Amino acid sequence: MRATIIHAARDIRLEEVDDLVLAAGLGEGGEPASGRDAIVRVVAACVCGSDLWPYRGVTETKEPRAIGHEFVGVVEQIGSAVTGVAVGDFVIAPFYDCDMTCTNCRNGVSPSCLDGNWWGRPDREGFPTGGAQAERVRVPHADGSLVVVPGPVDEALVPHLLALSDVMGTGHHAAVSAGVGPGSTVAVVGDGAVGLCAVIAAKRLGAERIVMMSRHPDRQALARRFGATDVVEQRGEEGVAAVKALFDDIGPDAVLECVGTAESMEQAILSARPGGMVGYVGVPHGGAELPIRTLFGTNVGVNGGVAPVRNYVEELLPDVLSGAIEPGLVFDLELPLSEVAEAYAAMDERRATKVLLRP
Amino acid sequence: MRATIIHAARDIRLEEVDDLVLAAGLGEGGEPASGRDAIVRVVAACVCGSDLWPYRGVTETKEPRAIGHEFVGVVEQIGSAVTGVAVGDFVIAPFYDCDMTCTNCRNGVSPSCLDGNWWGRPDREGFPTGGAQAERVRVPHADGSLVVVPGPVDEALVPHLLALSDVMGTGHHAAVSAGVGPGSTVAVVGDGAVGLCAVIAAKRLGAERIVMMSRHPDRQALARRFGATDVVEQRGEEGVAAVKALFDDIGPDAVLECVGTAESMEQAILSARPGGMVGYVGVPHGGAELPIRTLFGTNVGVNGGVAPVRNYVEELLPDVLSGAIEPGLVFDLELPLSEVAEAYAAMDERRATKVLLRP
Incomplete structure (x- = not known):
C-alpha cells in the first residue's frame, strides 16, 4: 500500500509500505486487542494546519514517520470482537484512536483515552496503526473510534463528513x-x-x-x-x-x-x-x-485543548447529513494522494486553506 | 477618627486621621458623585490574607496608606441622590466600590466596574474613601456597593455577614x-x-x-x-x-x-x-x-479572578440569615481595632486563620 512519510522539514513523500493487517494476523501477542481492530480503506484524507509544524521544521522530525490524522473511509476487515462496525460501512474516524469506554472517554475527553493513541504510532499493545494520508489505516478500537455513516453516502457529502474527523x-x-x-x-x-x-x-x-x-x-x-x-x-x-x-x-x-x-x-x-x-x-x-x-x-x-472530536460526532453528524452545516467548504483544493507533497506546499504557501486528498 | 495605616513591611499603626465626610461637603467639584455617596460607621472589619502580602514585604509599600477592604457597618450619612440606603441601615460592603449599573457590573463582574475603585484610594473623581480597618469609610456609590441587611441584626450574625464582604x-x-x-x-x-x-x-x-x-x-x-x-x-x-x-x-x-x-x-x-x-x-x-x-x-x-462578591451577596445572604451556612466560623480571633497590629502578627504567624476587628 502507499502511505505518506515525512522524512524531514519540507521532505514529504508518498511511499510503498507494507500492507497493514489486523493484529490477529501478527501472532498470539495480538490478543485481545487483535479482535477489536479494523482495517479501513481511506476514501478521503487531508492535511492539517498542525501537519505544517513538522513540515516547516518548527517541530523536529527525528526519523521518518507516517503522517496524517484525518480520514473517512470504508471498512475492509474487522477483528473477531468488533460488533458496531461491519465490512463495507462508511466510517468517520477522529484524529486519534480511543475506546469510548474508559472514564476519560465517558467524561467527554476522548483524546485522553486511557487506552488510546495517535495515528501513525503503534497502539498501546505495540501494533502498527498507520498515518491517515495513506491508502489504509488500522484502527485499534473500531467500536470506539469509528462512527458509521448510514449509507449510501452521497459523494458530495464526503468533504463535510471528513471535516468531522477534525476541523x-x-x-x-x-x-x-x-x-x-x-x-x-x-x-x-x-x-x-x-x-x-x-x-x-x-x-x-x-x-x-x-x-x-x-x-x-x-x-x-x-x-x-x-x-x-x-x-x-x-x-x-x-x-x-x-x-x-x-x-x-x-x-x-x-x-x-x-x-x-x-x-x-x-x-x-x-x-x-x-x-x-x-x-x-x-x-x-x-x-x-x-x-x-x-x-x-x-x-x-x-x-x-485537544478537541474531543469523537465525542462530538453524534451531535454534529445529523446537521451535516441534513445540509444544515457545510464544513467541507473549507476544502478549497482537492488533489490525488500522489500529489501529497504539493498539498503541503499549497497550504504552507497559503495558496490553499485546506487540501483534500483522494487515494 | 481612627484608621489603620501601613507604613512599611511589618509596620501597621492605628492612627488619628481626618474624619471622612460626604463629597458634597468638599466643594462644587463634588457634584454629581457627591450626591451618591454615604458615610458608614464600621461595626466589624477584618484582616485579609492578601493584606499579608504588603505586611510581609512581598509587595512594596511605597508610602503610608490606609489599609483594609472588608467591612460591615451602619449608615451614618447619605448623599442627596442616594435612594436605596437610609441612615441607620446595617449594610454589607464588598471589598471594592462599584456602581452596579455599568455593563461590567451587569455582566456579573463588578470588580471591573467602569466607575469603581478600591478602598483606601481616592474614587474616580478624586475624593477620599478610606480603608476598612477604621472607624468610618466613605462609600462613593452607596446604592451600588452597599447591600442592606433587613434589621434588626442579631449580634451573633455579624461575623457571618462580614464574611460576605470578601471570603x-x-x-x-x-x-x-x-x-x-x-x-x-x-x-x-x-x-x-x-x-x-x-x-x-x-x-x-x-x-x-x-x-x-x-x-x-x-x-x-x-x-x-x-x-x-x-x-x-x-x-x-x-x-x-x-x-x-x-x-x-x-x-x-x-x-x-x-x-x-x-x-x-x-x-x-x-x-x-x-x-x-x-x-x-x-x-x-x-x-x-x-x-x-x-x-x-x-x-x-x-x-x-478577582471575585465579584457584590454580585453574589443577594444569592448568599438568605442562607446566612437562615443559618444554612456559617462562614463567620472562619474568624478564630476577635480583637479591638486598637490591636490591629497584633491582628496582622497573629495571621502572619498562623496563630489565627482570620481576625475580626471591632472599632
Whole structure:
C-alpha cells in the first residue's frame, strides 16, 4: 500500500509500505486487542494546519514517520470482537484512536483515552496503526473510534463528513469550551479551516454576533457565509481595539483562539470582555505561557485543548447529513494522494486553506 | 477618627486621621458623585490574607496608606441622590466600590466596574474613601456597593455577614468559576479562610465529594464541619497522587485554588481530571505563568479572578440569615481595632486563620 512519510522539514513523500493487517494476523501477542481492530480503506484524507509544524521544521522530525490524522473511509476487515462496525460501512474516524469506554472517554475527553493513541504510532499493545494520508489505516478500537455513516453516502457529502474527523469538531470545541450559547457575542482569532469551522459552531450554538479576524478576502467571504456578522482586519493592539469597539469598548463574551501562537493567544485574551472566556484549540507553539495576572484582573477564563472530536460526532453528524452545516467548504483544493507533497506546499504557501486528498 | 495605616513591611499603626465626610461637603467639584455617596460607621472589619502580602514585604509599600477592604457597618450619612440606603441601615460592603449599573457590573463582574475603585484610594473623581480597618469609610456609590441587611441584626450574625464582604463570596467564586454543581467532585487547595469558604460553597452548590488539602488539624476539622468529605495532607507530587487516588487516579472534576502561589496553582492544575476545571481566586504571587501545554494536553481549563462578591451577596445572604451556612466560623480571633497590629502578627504567624476587628 502507499502511505505518506515525512522524512524531514519540507521532505514529504508518498511511499510503498507494507500492507497493514489486523493484529490477529501478527501472532498470539495480538490478543485481545487483535479482535477489536479494523482495517479501513481511506476514501478521503487531508492535511492539517498542525501537519505544517513538522513540515516547516518548527517541530523536529527525528526519523521518518507516517503522517496524517484525518480520514473517512470504508471498512475492509474487522477483528473477531468488533460488533458496531461491519465490512463495507462508511466510517468517520477522529484524529486519534480511543475506546469510548474508559472514564476519560465517558467524561467527554476522548483524546485522553486511557487506552488510546495517535495515528501513525503503534497502539498501546505495540501494533502498527498507520498515518491517515495513506491508502489504509488500522484502527485499534473500531467500536470506539469509528462512527458509521448510514449509507449510501452521497459523494458530495464526503468533504463535510471528513471535516468531522477534525476541523469541524475542533471549531466546535473552541465554542463549547468558551461557553458559547444563545445570544452570545463571539470573536474568532484565526481564519484557517478550524477558525472557519468555529464560526459555523458559534452560529449553530446560537451566537448573535460573530466577528471574524481575517485579512484574506476569500476567507472573509466564507466566514460570512458561515455566519460571521463582522470582519476585523487589524491585528495586535489595533485588532484588540477594533474588536472591542464593536462591543461598546467592553469586548465580546467569548473569543475562539484557533491558531496556537503566542500572538494569537494574546490577541484572544485581550479582546475578551471582563468575565469573558477564551476557548482555545490551536496547538500551542512558541514559548509563551498564559499571563495569569492579566487573566486574574479581568476574570477572563481560558478553556480548551485537544478537541474531543469523537465525542462530538453524534451531535454534529445529523446537521451535516441534513445540509444544515457545510464544513467541507473549507476544502478549497482537492488533489490525488500522489500529489501529497504539493498539498503541503499549497497550504504552507497559503495558496490553499485546506487540501483534500483522494487515494 | 481612627484608621489603620501601613507604613512599611511589618509596620501597621492605628492612627488619628481626618474624619471622612460626604463629597458634597468638599466643594462644587463634588457634584454629581457627591450626591451618591454615604458615610458608614464600621461595626466589624477584618484582616485579609492578601493584606499579608504588603505586611510581609512581598509587595512594596511605597508610602503610608490606609489599609483594609472588608467591612460591615451602619449608615451614618447619605448623599442627596442616594435612594436605596437610609441612615441607620446595617449594610454589607464588598471589598471594592462599584456602581452596579455599568455593563461590567451587569455582566456579573463588578470588580471591573467602569466607575469603581478600591478602598483606601481616592474614587474616580478624586475624593477620599478610606480603608476598612477604621472607624468610618466613605462609600462613593452607596446604592451600588452597599447591600442592606433587613434589621434588626442579631449580634451573633455579624461575623457571618462580614464574611460576605470578601471570603465567602470569594470561595463561592472559585466554585462557580470551576462549574461546581450537583454531583461534582471537588478538591480545595488552600485551608485559609477563602479555602474554607470554598468548601461551604462547593457543598452548597451540590458537590458530592469535597477534598480539603490541609495539614492543620483545626482547619481540617472546620473543613469537615463545612462539608469536606476527605482531607489530604501531602503536597507537591505526593499531594497530586493522593488526590487522584481518591478518584480512581483520574482526578476530581473541579479544583478550587485559594492561595495564589505558583506551587498552589501547579498543585491545582495537576490534580484536576482531564477535561476538569480549576477555579482560582488566590491573588497571583510569584513569577509563574499558566503552563499552556499542560492545560492544552489535558483539557483542564482555568477560570476565576478577582471575585465579584457584590454580585453574589443577594444569592448568599438568605442562607446566612437562615443559618444554612456559617462562614463567620472562619474568624478564630476577635480583637479591638486598637490591636490591629497584633491582628496582622497573629495571621502572619498562623496563630489565627482570620481576625475580626471591632472599632
